[in-house]
Amino acid sequence: MSNGLEKIIKKFDSYDYYLNGKIARDIEENRKGQFVLSFKDKNGDPLEGVHVKVKQKKHQFKFGCSSFYLDQYEDEERRALYRERFKQVFNYAVVPFYWDTLEPEQGNPRFSKDSPFVSRRPPIDTIMEFCRENDIRTKGHCLVYNSFQPKWISDDNEVLKRQITKRISEIAERYGDEIFDFDVINEMLTVYKNAYIGNGARNMQITDEQDHEKWAFDTCRRYLPNANLYWNEGIHETFGEHYKGFRSFYYLMIEKMLREGVKIDGLGMQYHAYGPKETADEKLAQVCNPLRIIDVLERYGDFKLPIHISEVSIPSYSNDRYDEELQAELTERLFKLWFSSKYCESIVWWNLCDLTAYKTENVYYSGLLRNDCSEKNAYKVLDRLINREWNTNFETTVSGALRFSGFYGEYEIEIEHQGKKSVETVRLHRDNTGYDNKYCDFRAKEIVL
Numbered sequence: 001m002s003n004g005l006e007k008i009i010k011k012f013d014s015y016d017y018y019l020n021g022k023i024a025r026d027i028e029e030n031r032k033g034q035f036v037l038s039f040k041d042k043n044g045d046p047l048e049g050v051h052v053k054v055k056q057k058k059h060q061f062k063f064g065c066s067s068f069y070l071d072q073y074e075d076e077e078r079r080a081l082y083r084e085r086f087k088q089v090f091n092y093a094v095v096p097f098y099w100d101t102l103e104p105e106q107g108n109p110r111f112s113k114d115s116p117f118v119s120r121r122p123p124i125d126t127i128m129e130f131c132r133e134n135d136i137r138t139k140g141h142c143l144v145y146n147s148f149q150p151k152w153i154s155d156d157n158e159v160l161k162r163q164i165t166k167r168i169s170e171i172a173e174r175y176g177d178e179i180f181d182f183d184v185i186n187e188m189l190t191v192y193k194n195a196y197i198g199n200g201a202r203n204m205q206i207t208d209e210q211d212h213e214k215w216a217f218d219t220c221r222r223y224l225p226n227a228n229l230y231w232n233e234g235i236h237e238t239f240g241e242h243y244k245g246f247r248s249f250y251y252l253m254i255e256k257m258l259r260e261g262v263k264i265d266g267l268g269m270q271y272h273a274y275g276p277k278e279t280a281d282e283k284l285a286q287v288c289n290p291l292r293i294i295d296v297l298e299r300y301g302d303f304k305l306p307i308h309i310s311e312v313s314i315p316s317y318s319n320d321r322y323d324e325e326l327q328a329e330l331t332e333r334l335f336k337l338w339f340s341s342k343y344c345e346s347i348v349w350w351n352l353c354d355l356t357a358y359k360t361e362n363v364y365y366s367g368l369l370r371n372d373c374s375e376k377n378a379y380k381v382l383d384r385l386i387n388r389e390w391n392t393n394f395e396t397t398v399s400g401a402l403r404f405s406g407f408y409g410e411y412e413i414e415i416e417h418q419g420k421k422s423v424e425t426v427r428l429h430r431d432n433t434g435y436d437n438k439y440c441d442f443r444a445k446e447i448v449l
Helices: 007-015 016-030 078-091 122-135 157-175 212-223 248-260 278-281 289-304 320-342 359-364 377-389
Strands: 031-039 051-059 064-065 090-098 137-141 180-185 230-233 266-272 307-313 345-347 393-398 401-407 409-417 420-428 445-448
Touching: 007 278, 007 320, 016 031, 016 320, 031 051, 031 377, 031 409, 031 420, 051 401, 064 078, 064 137, 078 377, 090 122, 090 345, 122 137, 122 157, 157 212, 180 212, 180 266, 212 230, 212 248, 230 248, 230 307, 248 289, 289 307, 289 320, 320 345, 320 377, 393 401, 401 409, 420 445
Parallel strands: 031 445, 064 090, 064 345, 090 137, 137 180, 180 230, 230 266, 266 307, 307 345
Antiparallel strands: 031 401, 051 393, 051 409, 409 420
């Protein structure tokens, strides 16, 4: 069977004359900074002949994945592989707060590790413990979603609002000091959800209130004052057929909310690139066009808000090695383009393993791992990019100070001078290197040996 991704990749590569140079320049400009480490003795005098090893340990950029299958496999071998391969590549985890499975019985939310098993919905404490142990940042998804509601919610709008407020307050009380990113609104714009019978899972009637989005953000802000609150929207509204530049539904709604004083901290743009295998080139022609992707990101950059490429699914359609190779080829191209954009702060893959997606989505085989948790080529691509190509590691000998260009993140600095050794941890982020270190207006980090 032909694979339409072949044509998608060929079309993508037809812009190489423009893209290759742009991506390289933009990664250098947007993802790296100019840094200075100065080496002094206890009297404040510069040290001569200092041997330095620079090792980047963490990225500032958020490379993420949903954690929906953590400890879900029956066998311990796959559970361990899932954990190991998650932390090998990702520093950011999406935590499922879907209301129907978090609180199927009113008043008994599934927070604790001993909560009853629910497929694709590990207890929140299980995920948080894993992330704590591996220094993985977290994002809660999602707080006021017009899908996946428990059966017991009220059909009275005012009562329902009180139920939602109670839910948010409980989440904030338990996790507000650990989770600092939350999707508040999710997938609002595809259809007018609740005016007609038959919309399936879209079953929160208050979404038809004109001020619903403002109410949702204001309520979440009240209980989560220090969190980053995001609006997350589907691929059709962001990169797909409903994108019309500054006349897009999503663009106009964000513009309206900000004009009304709603404090939105970031924009989510889903990227479930689903389409039939043999006609993927037709189905995905818009969303995989690199010039369109650049246009979307630049247009939404008008808001000066960070963008999360929030739910990435790139199909392989099978575990045939050629199909998996095409998935890897497209994954590499897209990640390089997204990572280079100054407007992006996060890229989140959705389902780590094949056959762990939501219902019929499993036909696309859009995991980075096979169902036995063995690595597909797409996983190896991300491991190479994140842990090697986009990672700063070197050693040298200097006198007085070391100046270098490095990827934003946290570093381990090993220093040796006249038999004395020291290891320092240094945070080199854009926000602590001066006004804007792309203009080389940086501050030096002083290390005393």
